[in-house]
Amino acid sequence: MISTVKVHLQVIGEITELFWDSLKCMTTKPFYWGRLWEQILELGMGSLSITIVIGFITGLVMTLQFGYGLEKFGGTLYVPAIVSLSIIREMAPIFTSLLIAGRIGSGMSAEIGAMNVTQQVDAIRALGTSPVRVLVVPRVVATVISLPLLTTLSAFMGIIGGYIIAYAEFRMPGGFYFNKVLTTIKFADVFGSMAKCAFFGLMISLLACYRGFQTKEGTLGVGTAATWVVVRTSIVILISDFFLSKLLILMFD
Amino acid sequence: MEKILELKHVAKTFDHRVVHKDVSFHLHRGEILGLLGNSGTGKSVILRSIIGLEVIDSGEILYHGNRIDQLPEKKLFSVRKSISYAFQSGALFDSISVFENVAYPFFEHTKLKEPEIEKKVMEILRIVKMEEAWDKMPSEISGGMQKRVGLARSMALEPEILLYDEPTAGLDPVNVEMVLDVMRVAKARGSSGIFVTHDIPAASKICDRFIIIKDGRVAFEGTWQNMEDSTDPFIQSFLTGSEKV
Numbered sequence: 065m066i067s068t069v070k071v072h073l074q075v076i077g078e079i080t081e082l083f084w085d086s087l088k089c090m091t092t093k094p095f096y097w098g099r100l101w102e103q104i105l106e107l108g109m110g111s112l113s114i115t116i117v118i119g120f121i122t123g124l125v126m127t128l129q130f131g132y133g134l135e136k137f138g139g140t141l142y143v144p145a146i147v148s149l150s151i152i153r154e155m156a157p158i159f160t161s162l163l164i165a166g167r168i169g170s171g172m173s174a175e176i177g178a179m180n181v182t183q184q185v186d187a188i189r190a191l192g193t194s195p196v197r198v199l200v201v202p203r204v205v206a207t208v209i210s211l212p213l214l215t216t217l218s219a220f221m222g223i224i225g226g227y228i229i230a231y232a233e234f235r236m237p238g239g240f241y242f243n244k245v246l247t248t249i250k251f252a253d254v255f256g257s258m259a260k261c262a263f264f265g266l267m268i269s270l271l272a273c274y275r276g277f278q279t280k281e282g283t284l285g286v287g288t289a290a291t292w293v294v295v296r297t298s299i300v301i302l303i304s305d306f307f308l309s310k311l312l313i314l315m316f317d
Numbered sequence: 318m319e320k321i322l323e324l325k326h327v328a329k330t331f332d333h334r335v336v337h338k339d340v341s342f343h344l345h346r347g348e349i350l351g352l353l354g355n356s357g358t359g360k361s362v363i364l365r366s367i368i369g370l371e372v373i374d375s376g377e378i379l380y381h382g383n384r385i386d387q388l389p390e391k392k393l394f395s396v397r398k399s400i401s402y403a404f405q406s407g408a409l410f411d412s413i414s415v416f417e418n419v420a421y422p423f424f425e426h427t428k429l430k431e432p433e434i435e436k437k438v439m440e441i442l443r444i445v446k447m448e449e450a451w452d453k454m455p456s457e458i459s460g461g462m463q464k465r466v467g468l469a470r471s472m473a474l475e476p477e478i479l480l481y482d483e484p485t486a487g488l489d490p491v492n493v494e495m496v497l498d499v500m501r502v503a504k505a506r507g508s509s510g511i512f513v514t515h516d517i518p519a520a521s522k523i524c525d526r527f528i529i530i531k532d533g534r535v536a537f538e539g540t541w542q543n544m545e546d547s548t549d550p551f552i553q554s555f556l557t558g559s560e561k562v
């Protein structure tokens with residue numbers, strides 16, 4: 065029991081150290097713009113279509129459920145407000161982050177893990193360069209930038225999807241729907257959603273890179289790394305979401 | 318002769334496995350030192366310790382008389398520009414081409430413009446006879462070729478010391494000769510070297526001096542002649558035993 069606690073604390077310590085190292089590398093030269101751009105393309109563009117689909121479907125389903133749920137109490141008019149608010153504040157950030165966690169868990173950790181096992185990480189060091197600077201910083205920065213943007217796109221698609229159901233099922237006019245959405249959503253909602261996702265992105269990419277560096281010889285190493293990252297990041301996302309939401313409510317509501 | 322690199326009483330243990338108990342030797346300027354020993358005696362660990370990829374438990378590693386074994390990672394960067402490690406496996410970056418692998422040190426450590434880098438890279442690729450494969454990815458070339466490109470990458474900045482980790486292992490005789498030629502060129506360009514190998518015939522052709530590691534200590538130190546003349550049964554069995562392999 066005590067030893068497992070010790071191991072967990074050690075992992076947290078090492079991830080924190082990786083975070084500080086990355087910060088140091090971010091604020092000093094050289095910064096690899098090319099590698100950052102590569103990562104943004106791979107991560108952001110690669111996740112674009114799935115993000116759009118997921119966001120859209122979420123909007124459809126939420127409107128359907130809230131629409132028929134609220135209809136019983138004569139509350140159909142509240143559908144645009146409730147749907148858009150819950151999508152922007154919770155659904156889009158959580159779904160997109162979990163999705164990206166899955167992609168990155170098997171992507172980044174496997175990539176760095178394979179490089180570690182084949183001594184490419186050692187080679188980066190042996191050539192007088194820093195693996196944190198070369199491998200971690202571009203990935204972390206790319207994730208922290210991409211995830212909030214993807215989430216915002218996903219939320220936008222969700223609101224569009226919501227309108228389609230609101231019109232098709234409940235005959236709600238577009239003017240009314242979008243007017244309600246725009247008067248409900250405040251800057252703080254969008255900002256809060258993006259801030260949360262920036263934090264989730266940081267956690268996902270840091271954990272994935274960390275686990276990649278831990279990967280040892282053998283194909284088993286790379287496979288278990290992916291599982292490790294997806295499970296840990298999902299837990300971290302869901303738990304920290306509660307506290308971040310509470311914090312944002314204290315700050316803005 | 319000037320000692321440019323010296324190990325004094327180096328000890329290293331992994332978890333419970335004692336690899337080095339007390340290893341001391343030195344490298345003179347301009348020579349190639351053969352570092353021999355059976356598999357698992359920690360030859361790679363010695364080379365990795367010299368450039369700080371492993372941290373030694375006790376003892377000292379001196380480069381031009383200055384200790385480099387306690388340096389923080391940041392200070393090691395400059396050491397690694399002067400002491401270069403050619404990995405046993407090549408360790409090429411598999412997401413970039415042969416050309417880009419060799420160009421990496423130039424982009425990182427020099428202010429040269431791209432056309433100049435291009436010229437330098439092609440020149441080094443010619444030395445290792447890989448100029449035709451410059452645009453190939455590492456996965457598209459054979460293991461022997463990967464080793465040569467790895468050599469090219471570690472030679473790029475004309476380091477003062479080159480650490481060769483079994484550069485001829487698993488190669489056919491033609492390729493072995495090619496690698497030895499590359500090592501001669503590197504030497505002519507001013508790089509001293511430590512040549513870790515099981516390949517006694519190859520070592521005998523190129524090394525100025527030899528040491529043999531056994532049970533975590535240096536069991537022999539001397540020239541090829543000294544080694545052949547030795548009556549020590551271990552050294553004799555080592556010479557004859559390895560020659561059969």
Ligand SMILES: Nc1ncnc2c1ncn2[C@@H]1O[C@H](COP(=O)(O)OP(=O)(O)OP(=O)(O)O)[C@@H](O)[C@H]1O
Pocket residue numbers: 331332334336354355356357358359360361362363
């Ligand atoms: N990172 C490590 N963790 C634990 N043990 C290690 C590590 N690196 C090396 N060892 C152990 O140290 C010993 C020496 O390894 P090393 O690779 O230096 O041998 P070697 O002399 O280069 O052998 P070979 O000729 O097969 O390459 C081995 O028994 C190996 O298991």
Ligand SMILES: [Mg+2]
Pocket residue numbers: 360361362405482
């Ligand atoms: Mg070895």
